[in-house]
Amino acid sequence: MAGHSKWANIQHRKGRQDAKRGKIFTRLIKEITVAARMGGGDPGTNPRLRLAMDKAYSNNMPKDNVERAIKRGSGELEGVEYQEIRYEGYGINGAAVMVDCMTDNKTRTVADVRHAFSKYGGNLGTDGSVAFMFKHCGQMIFAPGTDENGLMEVALDAGAEDIVTNDDGSIEVITAPNDFVNVKQALEAAGYKPEFGEVIMKPANEVEFTGDDAVKMQKLLDALEDLDDVQEVFTTAVIEE
Numbered sequence: 001m002a003g004h005s006k007w008a009n010i011q012h013r014k015g016r017q018d019a020k021r022g023k024i025f026t027r028l029i030k031e032i033t034v035a036a037r038m039g040g041g042d043p044g045t046n047p048r049l050r051l052a053m054d055k056a057y058s059n060n061m062p063k064d065n066v067e068r069a070i071k072r073g074s075g076e077l078e079g080v081e082y083q084e085i086r087y088e089g090y091g092i093n094g095a096a097v098m099v100d101c102m103t104d105n106k107t108r109t110v111a112d113v114r115h116a117f118s119k120y121g122g123n124l125g126t127d128g129s130v131a132f133m134f135k136h137c138g139q140m141i142f143a144p145g146t147d148e149n150g151l152m153e154v155a156l157d158a159g160a161e162d163i164v165t166n167d168d169g170s171i172e173v174i175t176a177p178n179d180f181v182n183v184k185q186a187l188e189a190a191g192y193k194p195e196f197g198e199v200i201m202k203p204a205n206e207v208e209f210t211g212d213d214a215v216k217m218q219k220l221l222d223a224l225e226d227l228d229d230v231q232e233v234f235t236t237a238v239i240e241e
Helices: 006-019 021-039 047-058 063-074 106-119 148-158 177-189 211-225
Strands: 083-090 096-103 134-142 162-165 171-175 196-203 207-209 230-235 237-239
Touching (some): 021 047, 021 063, 047 063, 047 177, 083 106, 096 211, 106 211, 148 177, 196 230, 211 230
Parallel strands (some): 207 237
Antiparallel strands (some): 083 096, 096 230, 134 171, 134 196, 162 171
16 A cells, blocks of 8 residues: 555544544444453453453553453353354445444344445445455554654564555554564554554555545445444545545
């Protein structure tokens, strides 16, 4: 994505996330609960739980909320049991979309996801129809002007897979999913705080949208992200402001 304005797109995404702050807490609680159920309640031996807790605390979630979610997941408290489901499909102009959900009612969720796709010019695909277009990895974005050499040294020593300097001056650090928290903590300890950092499905190639097509594609993405059962939406679409 070196040719795109990575920095502008990250700022745009952060703004949209901040506008949905209440929903982020709900999604994080689900993620912590499922992570604890699948791998146990000890973040020292459960990388997925450790990552979910790190994200929760970075979003200022109270510690009591985190601990309750862990207890529900590990069976110490009663609670809803969520099922993880991934849906794949296409938006306009062939842009690929992956939708990660956690639900207690699969029938409701697939109907809601299918409706969002069809309403805004997309279509729901079959399993595997777009997954090959994405790579599961950790991604951190650092602001233009960050010391590239210093950041690169710390990141590579901590186990990062790749460092990319974009045309707009922002720097992107890529890690294996399970190395993300360690690399992020090493960078922050050295004074390098990312503006964005998550484990994502990173598109191998991207489709740039402008004008009316950008508006239409954003409406589809917003409709999917607004669904209660949706955790994350990943796409090959790059929507320029």
